Each structure stands twice: as C-alpha cells, then as structure tokens.
Amino acid sequence: MLQCEAREWLSRYRKKVLELGKHDARDWWDDTIAKIEKIRGKPAADQLRKAMNAESGKNRRDLS
Numbered sequence: 001m002l003q004c005e006a007r008e009w010l011s012r013y014r015k016k017v018l019e020l021g022k023h024d025a026r027d028w029w030d031d032t033i034a035k036i037e038k039i040r041g042k043p044a045a046d047q048l049r050k051a052m053n054a055e056s057g058k059n060r061r062d063l064s
Contacts, residue, residue: 006051 009032016025037045 002047002051003055006048006055009048010052010055 013025013029016028019025020028033045033049036048
C-alpha cells in the first residue's frame, strides 16, 4: 500500500514540475510533506519519503 501511495505522490510531484517549474514544485512538496508530518507524524513522513526514493530509483533502473 505504501508503494502505491509513493507512486501517486511521485506522479503529483512530476505534474507540478511541468506546471510550475522545478523550484516552485519543490516548494509545493516541502509544504505538502510538512502537512503530512503534522497529521501523521515524522516517522510516517520519513517512511513515505523512503518509499518514494525507492520507487524513483526503481523507475530509473527500469529505464536503463
């Protein structure tokens, strides 16, 4: 389930990069992850980040 959520957030982030540019998308993500930390707690937000990094790395390996 966490991998599915990680893929969803990666998709949303990539869409924001196309819409806003990399800098503003990063600001959006920082605000979003801060809200997630506030609601779920820091360990849950860290776990989501880790899952997103794993999914992102998996996608890069699949493209090679």
